[in-house]
Amino acid sequence: MTDITSLSVTEMRAGLDSKEFSCVELTKAFLDKADSASSLNCFTELCVEGAQQSAQEIDSLLKQGKSSPLLGIPVGIKDVICTKGVRTTAASAILKNFIPPYDATVVRRLKTAGTVTLGKLNMDEFAMGSSNENSIFGPVKNPWNPAYVPGGSSGGSAAAVAAGLCPISLGTDTGGSIRQPASFCGITGLKPTYGRVSRYGVIAYASSLDQVGGFARNVHDCALITQAICGRDPNDATSANIDVPDFTKALGKDIKGLRVGIPKEYFVSGLDPEVSAALKNAISVLEGLGAVAVEVSLPHTDAAVAVYYILAPAEASSNLARYDGIRYGHRASGQLDLKTLYAKSRSEGFGREVQRRILVGTYVLSAGYYDAFYIKAQKVRTLIKRDFENAFAQHCDVIVAPTAPNLPFKIGEKLSDPLQMYLNDIFTIPVNLAGLPGMSVPCGISASGLPLGLQLIGKPWDEETLFTVASAYEGATDWHTKRPTPQRA
Amino acid sequence: MISEDEVKKLANLARLELDPSLTPVVTGHLNSILGYVQRLNEVDTTGVEAMSHVQGVTNVLREDAVREVGSSPDATPLGDPTIQPQAMLDEDALLSNVPDHSGRFIRVPLIVE
Numbered sequence: 001m002t003d004i005t006s007l008s009v010t011e012m013r014a015g016l017d018s019k020e021f022s023c024v025e026l027t028k029a030f031l032d033k034a035d036s037a038s039s040l041n042c043f044t045e046l047c048v049e050g051a052q053q054s055a056q057e058i059d060s061l062l063k064q065g066k067s068s069p070l071l072g073i074p075v076g077i078k079d080v081i082c083t084k085g086v087r088t089t090a091a092s093a094i095l096k097n098f099i100p101p102y103d104a105t106v107v108r109r110l111k112t113a114g115t116v117t118l119g120k121l122n123m124d125e126f127a128m129g130s131s132n133e134n135s136i137f138g139p140v141k142n143p144w145n146p147a148y149v150p151g152g153s154s155g156g157s158a159a160a161v162a163a164g165l166c167p168i169s170l171g172t173d174t175g176g177s178i179r180q181p182a183s184f185c186g187i188t189g190l191k192p193t194y195g196r197v198s199r200y201g202v203i204a205y206a207s208s209l210d211q212v213g214g215f216a217r218n219v220h221d222c223a224l225i226t227q228a229i230c231g232r233d234p235n236d237a238t239s240a241n242i243d244v245p246d247f248t249k250a251l252g253k254d255i256k257g258l259r260v261g262i263p264k265e266y267f268v269s270g271l272d273p274e275v276s277a278a279l280k281n282a283i284s285v286l287e288g289l290g291a292v293a294v295e296v297s298l299p300h301t302d303a304a305v306a307v308y309y310i311l312a313p314a315e316a317s318s319n320l321a322r323y324d325g326i327r328y329g330h331r332a333s334g335q336l337d338l339k340t341l342y343a344k345s346r347s348e349g350f351g352r353e354v355q356r357r358i359l360v361g362t363y364v365l366s367a368g369y370y371d372a373f374y375i376k377a378q379k380v381r382t383l384i385k386r387d388f389e390n391a392f393a394q395h396c397d398v399i400v401a402p403t404a405p406n407l408p409f410k411i412g413e414k415l416s417d418p419l420q421m422y423l424n425d426i427f428t429i430p431v432n433l434a435g436l437p438g439m440s441v442p443c444g445i446s447a448s449g450l451p452l453g454l455q456l457i458g459k460p461w462d463e464e465t466l467f468t469v470a471s472a473y474e475g476a477t478d479w480h481t482k483r484p485t486p487q488r489a
Numbered sequence: 490m491i492s493e494d495e496v497k498k499l500a501n502l503a504r505l506e507l508d509p510s511l512t513p514v515v516t517g518h519l520n521s522i523l524g525y526v527q528r529l530n531e532v533d534t535t536g537v538e539a540m541s542h543v544q545g546v547t548n549v550l551r552e553d554a555v556r557e558v559g560s561s562p563d564a565t566p567l568g569d570p571t572i573q574p575q576a577m578l579d580e581d582a583l584l585s586n587v588p589d590h591s592g593r594f595i596r597v598p599l600i601v602e
Contacts, residue, residue: 058566068567084563085582101582103564105572111564194543198572208543234574237549238542306526317503324504326597331588338598339504347506355505356515359496360522362503373526378539380532385543419521435543460544 005029005164006483009073009221012167016062016072023062023072027055027116030074034118034165040141042160044079045087046119054116061114069224071114076169078157079120080127081212082201083107086117090203091125091135094323094330094349104201105236106170106212106229113228118166122156125351126320127172127205129153130180130424131414134353139411142184143484144450148408151181154215158185161215162484168216168225172202174209175308176403176428179440182215183403183453186442186482188222188470189215193460194435195240198233206315207238209308209432218480219441219470223247226463242461250464251471256290258469261396265301266427272406278444278452279402285476286400286469296391296399300383304430305422307384310364310377311433316354317361323349356418385434392459398469401427403440403453431457439466442479451482491519 004012004021015021034046051074058072077083080090082100084107089095103111111117124134132140132155140155142148143163150159154171158181161169171178173191182189191213199210214225230244262283267276283293325331325345332344350358364373391399405426414421431438436457443454454473458466474480496516500507507515541547561576580593589596 054566061566066567071566098586099582101578101586102561102575108564108572109570111566112568112570114566195546200575231572233572234551235572238546240544240546300532303529303532306529309522310526310529321504325588327595328586329588336598338600340506341598342504343501343506346504347508350505355507356518356522358503358505359499359515359519362499363491363519363523366499366502373529375539376529376534377526378541379534379537380529381540381543382537383532383534385540417521418518419525422522433543 005033008218009070009167009216009224012073013069017067023055023058023116024052026072027051027074027118030118030166037163037165040143040146040159040163041138042122042140042156042163042165043076043119044089044091044122044137044156047086047117050086051116051118058114058116068114070110070228073115073168074118074166075110075115076118076121076157076160076166077107078123078154078169078171080123080172080203081107081170082203083117083120086120088120088203089136090127091123091137092349092351092354093136094346096136096330098328100201102201105198105233107201109229121160121169124153124155125354126203126316127153127174127177128316128353128357130176130421131409132156132181133411133415134351136351141411142408144186147410148450149184149411151184151408153177155181157215158182158187158189161185161187161217164483168214168221170212170225170229171215172210172212173432174206174312175432176425178213178215179403179428179438179453179455180425182440184408184451186451186479186484187215187217188219188439188441188480189213190222190226190439190463190466191431191437192226192230192463193437195238196230196437196461196463198236198239200233200235204319206312207319208315209312219467219474220248220251223251223467245464247463247467250467253468253472254290255286255469255472258291258398259396260286260291260293261296261391261399262293263298263301263399263401264295265298266401270405271402274407274446275402275405275452279400279454282443282454282473283400285473289472289476294395296395298387298391298430300380300387301430303380304384304433305426307377307380307433308429309360309422310373311381313357313361314365314374315361317358317365320354320358353418381433384430388434388436398465399457401455401457403427403455407446407448407452408450427455436460437463437466439470441470441473442482443477444479445482491516491523
C-alpha cells in the first residue's frame, strides 16, 4: 500500500471521497509520522485529541456524500496564528502559556473549509529571524540535512511539509518568512498581496508588512490553501474588499509571450554561483515554454534591507509594547513596583533577537531620530514600490529572481552576526515593502544536496500570474517531486 | 555611534532590563545595524512622499451602529463561511490567561499610595 502521507491534496481528496481511506486514518497516519519525526522539532504542539475529534466529524460528513476541496485534509498552523483553546506562543517565553480565546480568521476559514488541524508549528520568536534558531522550543532542523537550518521565520511550517508531516501548512511572511524557508526546504510557498488575507488573530510583528500564506508540495495544493484563506474580513481594516478569483483556473495555462523580468540589480557580487546557475537554468526553462525574458531595473534594491530594518523594528517596538505581564503572558515573580514588573517580565519573556529589534525600533522612533530614520525609510519605501510599478508598467508581466542569495546554512553559522543574518533576506524584503505577491518554487538541488528556490514576483492582486508561471514551470521540471531522504535522528 | 549609556537609556524607555554583562555586545550589534541603515542617507528623496499605506488605503470607516454582541459560534466544517465581526470573548477564557487575578479582577502592584 502507498504511504498516504505522501499523496498530494488532490489524491487525498480522491481517496477520501472514494472511501479508500477515512479522515480518521489519514489523520492518524500524519500524527504517527509527526511523532516519529520529532527530532526535526517542527511542531510546538500536536493536537492529537482535537484532530481525531475533527476527523470523526468529517468522516460522518463524507459518509453523507459531502465533498469540498479541503474537506478532511490535515494542516499545520504556524504558532504565531491564534487557535481557540490551543496554546499559541509565537515561540516566545512571554506567551508560553497563552491559550487564545478565539480563532484567527485564517484558522476559521480553514476550519470551515473542512481541514483538520494537526498542530502548531515551530518558528522564530515573534517571526523575527531567517533560520528558525530563535525559538524557545529550540531550532527546527532542515529535513534535507539536519545539520542545516530550514530557513525562517516559518521554518516549522516549511520543514513539516517537506518532511511529509502535513500536506499543507500556514506561515506568515514579513520580510521573506514564507518564501525563504520554502526555498531552503524545497517546497512551494506563496505570500499573497498585502491585504489579500486577514491578519486578525495573527500575533503582530510589523503590521504594514505581515501577511499570511500557505506552503505545499506542489503548485495546485498551494492554490487550494491560498484560496481558502483569502478575502475581506470585517475584523481587519487592512484586508481588501477585492474579489478573490478561482486560483485553480490560473493553472495549466501556457505562458507563450509572457514577459518575464530579470532585475539586473539582483545579480550582485556575493550571489552564490549555484544560486545564479539555477536561476539561469530556470529562465531558460521559461523561455523554452515561450516566455520572453527581459532585463528590468529595480534601482533601489540596495536600500531595501536598510528600509526594512528601520520600519520592521519600529513597528515591532510598538506592537510588542502590549506584553507587560499584566493581562496575559509571562509575569515576573516577586514583590515588584510596576515599572520593575514591566521590565523584568519583558526581559525574562523576550529572547535576544526580539529585544534587539525592540531597541532598534525604540531608537528610530525616538525624538531627534524619527525624521532621519523612520520618515526617511518611509520615503525610500515609496521609491522601492515605484521601482516595481515602473518595471511592471513598462517591461514585464512577472519578475523572477532567486529567493535567497545563498544556500541553506548550518545551524549556528550566522547566529553571532545579526547583520549577516538580515542580508539573507535581500531578495524577499523588497516584495513586502512594495506589498506585492511573491512565491517560491523549487528550482534545483545544490552539489551538497540542499534545495534551491525560484522566486516569482507579481503585480498587486495578481497571484493568478504567479500560479500560471509556477504551474508551467512545474510542468516542465521535476524539482517539486524531489523529497528529502528520511534522516536518522 | 551609539554609546553604552544611550543603550541603557533606550532599554529603560522600552522597559527592558539589560543584563549588564551583555550591554557591550548589544551596543556593538546596534551600532552595526544602525551603521548599515545609514546608507539611506545616500538616497535622494527630494519631493518623495513618505509611505503611510502600501495600497494607498486611508481611513476605513464603518457605520457607528449598535449591534447585538452574543458569543461567536465556533467554525464548523462546511459551515457558514461568512466572517462576522468579533463577538464578546468568553470571560473565563480571558481570565485564565491573566497571570495574577482575584475573581474577576486583575491584580497589579500598588500604584497610588
